[in-house]
Amino acid sequence: MSKLAVGLMSGTSxxxxxxxxxxxxxxxKMTxxxxxxxxxxHEMKAKLKDAMDIGASSNELLCSLNFELGYLFSQAVKLVCEKSHTKLSQLDFIASHGQTIFHIPDGKFKSTMQLGEPAVIAYETGVPVVSNFRSMDMAAGGQGAPLVPYFDYVNYLSDETICLLNIGGISNVTIIPKNASIDDLVAFDTGPGNMIINGLMEAFYDLPYDKDGQIAALGQVNLELLEELLSDEYIHRSPPKSTGREKYGGFFVEDLIKKxxxxxxDLIATLTKFTALAIVCNIKAFGVSKIIANGGxxxxxxxxxxxxxxxxxxxxxxxxxxxxxAMAFALLGYETLHKRTSNVPSATGARKHVIQGSITYPS
Known part of the structure; x- marks a missing residue:
C-alpha cells in the first residue's frame, strides 16, 4: 500500500x-x-546568516530560531497540501531535513546542526515527523553527507556510468557506475554551487541571484584569478568530503571583494567559471558519460x-x-519508518549501513 508524505528541504542557498x-x-517508486x-x-535570512556566523551567533538565537523555523516548516507543509487540495489528515508522515546551521565533518568529534523543531511540525500538522537524518551516519564515523545518493541509486541505476549533479548553495554529485551495487557509489560535495555567485550578486547589485546567468555572460573570465581559485585544497581533496557555508559563505565572498x-x-563571470570547473574536474576520473543536473x-x-x-x-x-x-528526504523518511538503512557508507565514510532519522509523533 502506498504512503502519502511531504518531504521538506531548506538548503545552503x-x-x-x-x-x-x-x-x-x-x-x-515515487510519484x-x-x-x-x-x-x-529578508528578516529570517538575516537571522540564519547570523546563526551561521561564529561572531554573530548566540545560544539565545539558536534556541529561538529552532522553534521559529519549526513553524515555518509547518507552513510549508500546509501550503503544498492546500495547493493540492490534500488534507493534513491524509498524510502518513512528514520528512524534514531542517536547516543546516553548522556542519563539522572532520575533527575529533564530527558533528552537525540542523534547526527546525520537529515537535512543532508534528503538533501543528498532527502528522508524524521524521527528522535529524545526518546524526546516525556521523555516529557511525561518517560525514553525515551526502544523503541524497540513496535516492539517486533507487531511481537512476542504469547500464552506463552517470553523474547526478545537484547545484544548490553547494554543488554535490553522486557517481553511479553502470550496473552498480549501492556500495559502489561515490558521492561528495565538489565545492561551491550558487553560494558564492549569490553572495556577489547581493553585495554588488542587492539581488538574490544572477538571473539566467545574465551578469556572468557580460563579464570576462580572469584566468589568473581562476587559476588561484582552482588551487583550493578542498577542490582537489579525495572523497569522502563535504562542505558548506562555513567554508564558502560570507567570509569567502568578503575576502574576494576586498582583494x-x-x-x-568579470568577478562574477570568473566565479561562475570556477564553480563549473570545480564540478567537472571532480568527476573526470570516474569515466562519467552523462550528467543529470538538478537544483536552482x-x-x-x-x-x-x-x-x-x-x-x-x-x-x-x-x-x-x-x-x-525534498523528494529524496521523503524516501529516507519512508525507509526510517520501515526500520531500513538508507545511508551510503562509500559516500559518507561511515563504518556501516545505519537506520537514519528520529521520529516525532504528534500529541
Missing part, C-alpha cells in the same frame, strides 16, 4: 523551504503529486554553458530539478 508532496509505493517553495524573507580589483561582471543552479544558463563546454559527455536537466532533494 537560504532562498526557501521546498515542500514535495509525494506518494511512495512498496517498491519505493510527485505537487511541489511548493515557501520563500524565506579583487576586477570589474563586478540549472537555471543559470552561463553556469550550465561552462559545465557543458568543460565536460566531454552529455549534460541534461533532471525531471524534477527543484523538487528532487
Amino acid at each position: 537560504l532562498d526557501g523551504i521546498d515542500a514535495a508532496l509525494v506518494s511512495i509505493d512498496e517498491d519505493k 510527485l503529486i505537487d511541489f511548493e517553495t515557501l520563500p524565506i524573507d 579583487s580589483k576586477l570589474p563586478k561582471e 543552479g540549472v537555471y543559470n544558463k552561463t553556469l550550465m554553458k561552462y559545465i557543458s563546454e568543460s565536460f566531454d559527455g552529455q549534460v541534461e536537466i533532471g525531471e524534477y530539478p527543484d523538487a528532487k532533494e
Whole structure:
C-alpha cells in the first residue's frame, strides 16, 4: 500500500523551504503529486546568516530560531497540501531535513546542526515527523553527507556510468557506475554551487541571484584569478568530503571583494567559471558519460554553458530539478519508518549501513 508524505528541504542557498508532496509505493517508486517553495524573507535570512556566523551567533538565537523555523516548516507543509487540495489528515508522515546551521565533518568529534523543531511540525500538522537524518551516519564515523545518493541509486541505476549533479548553495554529485551495487557509489560535495555567485550578486547589485546567468555572460573570465581559485585544497581533496557555508559563505565572498580589483561582471563571470570547473574536474576520473543536473543552479544558463563546454559527455536537466532533494528526504523518511538503512557508507565514510532519522509523533 502506498504512503502519502511531504518531504521538506531548506538548503545552503537560504532562498526557501521546498515542500514535495509525494506518494511512495512498496517498491519505493515515487510519484510527485505537487511541489511548493515557501520563500524565506529578508528578516529570517538575516537571522540564519547570523546563526551561521561564529561572531554573530548566540545560544539565545539558536534556541529561538529552532522553534521559529519549526513553524515555518509547518507552513510549508500546509501550503503544498492546500495547493493540492490534500488534507493534513491524509498524510502518513512528514520528512524534514531542517536547516543546516553548522556542519563539522572532520575533527575529533564530527558533528552537525540542523534547526527546525520537529515537535512543532508534528503538533501543528498532527502528522508524524521524521527528522535529524545526518546524526546516525556521523555516529557511525561518517560525514553525515551526502544523503541524497540513496535516492539517486533507487531511481537512476542504469547500464552506463552517470553523474547526478545537484547545484544548490553547494554543488554535490553522486557517481553511479553502470550496473552498480549501492556500495559502489561515490558521492561528495565538489565545492561551491550558487553560494558564492549569490553572495556577489547581493553585495554588488542587492539581488538574490544572477538571473539566467545574465551578469556572468557580460563579464570576462580572469584566468589568473581562476587559476588561484582552482588551487583550493578542498577542490582537489579525495572523497569522502563535504562542505558548506562555513567554508564558502560570507567570509569567502568578503575576502574576494576586498582583494579583487576586477570589474563586478568579470568577478562574477570568473566565479561562475570556477564553480563549473570545480564540478567537472571532480568527476573526470570516474569515466562519467552523462550528467543529470538538478537544483536552482540549472537555471543559470552561463553556469550550465561552462559545465557543458568543460565536460566531454552529455549534460541534461533532471525531471524534477527543484523538487528532487525534498523528494529524496521523503524516501529516507519512508525507509526510517520501515526500520531500513538508507545511508551510503562509500559516500559518507561511515563504518556501516545505519537506520537514519528520529521520529516525532504528534500529541
